[in-house]
Amino acid sequence: MSAMNHDLVSLAAIFSQLSLLAFGGGNTILPEMQRQVVEVHQWMSKADFSALFALAQAAPGPNMMIVTLVGWHVAGWPGVIVTSIAKFGPSSVVTVAAMHAWERFKAHPWRRFVQLGLLPMTAGLVAASAALIAEASDTQWVLTAITAVIAWLSFKTKLHPLWLLAAGSLIGLTGFGQF
Amino acid sequence: MHEHVLQEPLASPTVAEIFIGFLTLGLTAFGGALPLARRELVERRKWLSPDEFTDLLGLCQFLPGGNVINLSVAVGVKFRGVAGALAGLLGLIGGPSLIVIGLGVLYQRTHQDPHIRHLFAGLAAAAAGLLVSMAIKVAWPLRRKLWMALIAALAFVAIALLRLPLLPVMLVLTPVSIFIASKANREAQR
Numbered sequence: 310m311s312a313m314n315h316d317l318v319s320l321a322a323i324f325s326q327l328s329l330l331a332f333g334g335g336n337t338i339l340p341e342m343q344r345q346v347v348e349v350h351q352w353m354s355k356a357d358f359s360a361l362f363a364l365a366q367a368a369p370g371p372n373m374m375i376v377t378l379v380g381w382h383v384a385g386w387p388g389v390i391v392t393s394i395a396k397f398g399p400s401s402v403v404t405v406a407a408m409h410a411w412e413r414f415k416a417h418p419w420r421r422f423v424q425l426g427l428l429p430m431t432a433g434l435v436a437a438s439a440a441l442i443a444e445a446s447d448t449q450w451v452l453t454a455i456t457a458v459i460a461w462l463s464f465k466t467k468l469h470p471l472w473l474l475a476a477g478s479l480i481g482l483t484g485f486g487q488f
Numbered sequence: 489m490h491e492h493v494l495q496e497p498l499a500s501p502t503v504a505e506i507f508i509g510f511l512t513l514g515l516t517a518f519g520g521a522l523p524l525a526r527r528e529l530v531e532r533r534k535w536l537s538p539d540e541f542t543d544l545l546g547l548c549q550f551l552p553g554g555n556v557i558n559l560s561v562a563v564g565v566k567f568r569g570v571a572g573a574l575a576g577l578l579g580l581i582g583g584p585s586l587i588v589i590g591l592g593v594l595y596q597r598t599h600q601d602p603h604i605r606h607l608f609a610g611l612a613a614a615a616a617g618l619l620v621s622m623a624i625k626v627a628w629p630l631r632r633k634l635w636m637a638l639i640a641a642l643a644f645v646a647i648a649l650l651r652l653p654l655l656p657v658m659l660v661l662t663p664v665s666i667f668i669a670s671k672a673n674r675e676a677q678r
Contacts, residue, residue, distance in 0.1 A: 326655065344651055360595065364588065366615040400551065425666075440648045474618070477614020478614065481609045
C-alpha cells in the first residue's frame with residue numbers, strides 16, 4: 310500500500326510540473342514525460358510508452374489522453390484521478406487567473422516577444438517528441454517506412470489523421486516485414 | 489470590442505449546457521479537437537463570435553497546457569465562473585478518459601496475440617509519423633530565421649539527445665529566446 314502511495318505522490322509531482330511547463334501544447338512535454346515514466350521511475354518500457362501514446366492518438370478528444378493512460382498503467386483508478394488532477398488542474402487555474410488579466414496584457418509588446426520566443430522552444434520540443442516516439446516505435450524497417458510515409462502524407466495532403474492511423478494499423482496487421 | 493456592437497447578442501450557455509457542449513466536442517474530435525472546437529463554439533452553438541474565438545484561442549495558446557483544454561476552461565469561466573470552468577474541463581476530458589482506459593484494458597488483455605501485436609506496431613508507427621509531420625509543420629516557419637532555428641536545435645539536442653530534464657532547459661533557453669525575439673523586433677523597427 311505504501312508503494313502505491315509513493316507512486317501516487319510521484320505521479321502528482323511529475324504531472325503537476327508538466328502541466329505548468331506545457332507551453333506550446335501537449336506534445337512539447339512528451340520527452341520529459343517519457344524520461345520520468347521510463348527512465349527515472351521505470352514504470353514501463355519505452356516501447357510500452359509509445360504504445361500508450363498510439364492508443365491515445367487513436368481515441369477521440371484532446372491529444373493529452375496519454376496522461377490518463379499512464380496514470381491507469383501505474384496505479385489504476387487512483388492513478389487516473391491523481392494524474393488527471395495534477396495534469397489539468399494547475400494549467401486550468403492559470404487559465405482562470407489569466408482570463409481576468411488578459412484584456413490588460415494582450416496588447417502589451419512583451420506578450421508578443423514571449424510568444425515569439427516560445428515558438429523555437431515549441432519547435433525543438435515537438436521535434437524531440439517525434440524523434441523519441443519514432444525511435445521507440447520503429448523497431449523494424451517496415452515500421453520505419455510506415456512512419457516516413459504517414460509523415461509525408463500528413464505533411465503534404467489534407468487526409469484525416471484517423472485514416473492515416475487506420476492505414477498504418479492495417480499494414481501492421483498483415484505482419485509484412487515484422488519478425 | 490467595438491466590432492461586436494452591431495452583432496446580435498450571442499447565446500449565454502448554462503453550466504449544464506457548457507458540460508454537454510464540451511462532452512460532445514470531446515467525444516467527436518478525432519486527431520485534434522481544434523478545428524472542430526471552432527465549428528461547435530462559433531458556428532453551431534454561437535457562444536462566441538469569430539473574433540472572440542480567435543482572441544480566446546490566442547490566450548489559450550499563450551498559456552501552458554493543451555490548447556483545447558485551456559479553451560474549455562476559458563469558455564466556462566467566461567460564462568459561468570469557476571463552476572463553468574469545471575463543467576467545460578470535465579465535459580471535455582470525461583468521455584475520452586473512459587474510452588482511452590477501455591482501449592488500454594483491451595490492449596493489455598490482447599497484446600500477447602501476434603496479430604494484435606502487429607496491428608499495434610503499425611498503429612504506433614503511424615502515430616509517430618503524425619508526430620513527425622507536426623514537428624515539420626511547427627519548424628517550417630523557422631527555416632530562414634537563423635537565431636530561432638538555433639534555439640530550436642539547442643532545445644532538440646538538450647531534450648532528445650542529451651536527455652536533460654525539461655525544467656532547467658526551459659529556464660535557460662526560454663529567456664534567451666525571448667530576449668532574441670525582442671531584440672530582433674527592435675532592430676526591425678529602427
